[in-house]
Amino acid sequence: MAVLRPGGDASIAPASRRNPDPTIACRKQRSLRMAALRVLPALLSLAAFSASATEGGGNSYPMGVETNFNGLMLPEGAHWFVYYSHYNATHSKNNAGVDNPQLARFHLTVNAIAPRLSYVWPRVTFLGANIETRVVQAIAGSDLDAALGRPGGLPPLDRGGNATGLTDMAFSPVILGWHSPVYHQTVGIDSHLKTGTYDVADRVNTGRNYTQVALFYAFTWFPAPGFDVNAKFRYATNQRNEATAYRSGDEATIEFSGGWRVSPELAVGINGYVYRQTTDDDQNGHPVNGNGNRGRVNALGPYLTYYASPHLALVAKLQQEFGARNKPQGTRLWLQARVPF
Numbered sequence: 001m002a003v004l005r006p007g008g009d010a011s012i013a014p015a016s017r018r019n020p021d022p023t024i025a026c027r028k029q030r031s032l033r034m035a036a037l038r039v040l041p042a043l044l045s046l047a048a049f050s051a052s053a054t055e056g057g058g059n060s061y062p063m064g065v066e067t068n069f070n071g072l073m074l075p076e077g078a079h080w081f082v083y084y085s086h087y088n089a090t091h092s093k094n095n096a097g098v099d100n101p102q103l104a105r106f107h108l109t110v111n112a113i114a115p116r117l118s119y120v121w122p123r124v125t126f127l128g129a130n131i132e133t134r135v136v137q138a139i140a141g142s143d144l145d146a147a148l149g150r151p152g153g154l155p156p157l158d159r160g161g162n163a164t165g166l167t168d169m170a171f172s173p174v175i176l177g178w179h180s181p182v183y184h185q186t187v188g189i190d191s192h193l194k195t196g197t198y199d200v201a202d203r204v205n206t207g208r209n210y211t212q213v214a215l216f217y218a219f220t221w222f223p224a225p226g227f228d229v230n231a232k233f234r235y236a237t238n239q240r241n242e243a244t245a246y247r248s249g250d251e252a253t254i255e256f257s258g259g260w261r262v263s264p265e266l267a268v269g270i271n272g273y274v275y276r277q278t279t280d281d282d283q284n285g286h287p288v289n290g291n292g293n294r295g296r297v298n299a300l301g302p303y304l305t306y307y308a309s310p311h312l313a314l315v316a317k318l319q320q321e322f323g324a325r326n327k328p329q330g331t332r333l334w335l336q337a338r339v340p341f
Helices: 027-043
Strands: 077-092 103-126 129-136 139-148 161-166 170-179 183-192 212-221 227-238 251-263 266-277 296-309 312-325 328-338
Touching: 103 328, 129 183, 251 296, 266 312
Parallel strands: none
Antiparallel strands: 077 103, 077 328, 103 129, 103 139, 129 170, 139 161, 170 183, 183 212, 212 227, 227 251, 251 266, 266 296, 296 312, 312 328
């Protein structure tokens, strides 16, 4: 389990942001619930590392990280977090949504760990919203076992490789957060800067070698005591990779979850995402593969949250991908935690 030592008290939040729950009888249980709700937005807000349609079938943004409580914002002050992600795929789908017949074998594994600094500016508001800034820098290890099939009985041509290094830094300069008793929402700017490890001669890289900028809107809604509904809508544009003359198309992502608070200590639910590339990839001014190489994929799976204390919550999420085109199709596992200094 990834563990983080944040620099703030998640149990301290303005009363206007609190969501009272009549099912929790005593003040201690209510305090535990509210503190845990303040923990989860940051646990589920990582925007840092690639799982590896776009160039190479990968993305700058880690799809599926912001599925739960993404409309809630942390209390004022600084907060530190750490995340772990594991991605495993044994299928690479083509434009028709079937395993790419050109590949004799395919197996991709990515492990990543990322710290995040989140800062909610004290006593600063804009249009009634609190203001947050986030920075995330991940380290990832990617292992690709792939080979192209060849005719005439020739052995497959190896195209695999592995790499460990920095990914592109995620920087969200401005996020605005509005709050009410049952509905919370955030609007902001995401960016992935060209800071990751990259060599055009390498088959596998942990950096993308281009910058991505995105706008997003997220909400968290409590329709009834003990229940929550969450979604984040994100639209991203990519710059050109100058080393390959390749420009990845625009990307739209919806991340979502629905949960039920079984007890003050335990919550369960479903989470997932829908990804669609909305414009063509192009290289040297021409659509890639003649069809633009537009990627798409969906994912769905369960999650479990354990509230160990008012200042510590542990989250495990599983996301099984399906319906992929021009991308790998696999399984994602997230382990996330926050603990105080």
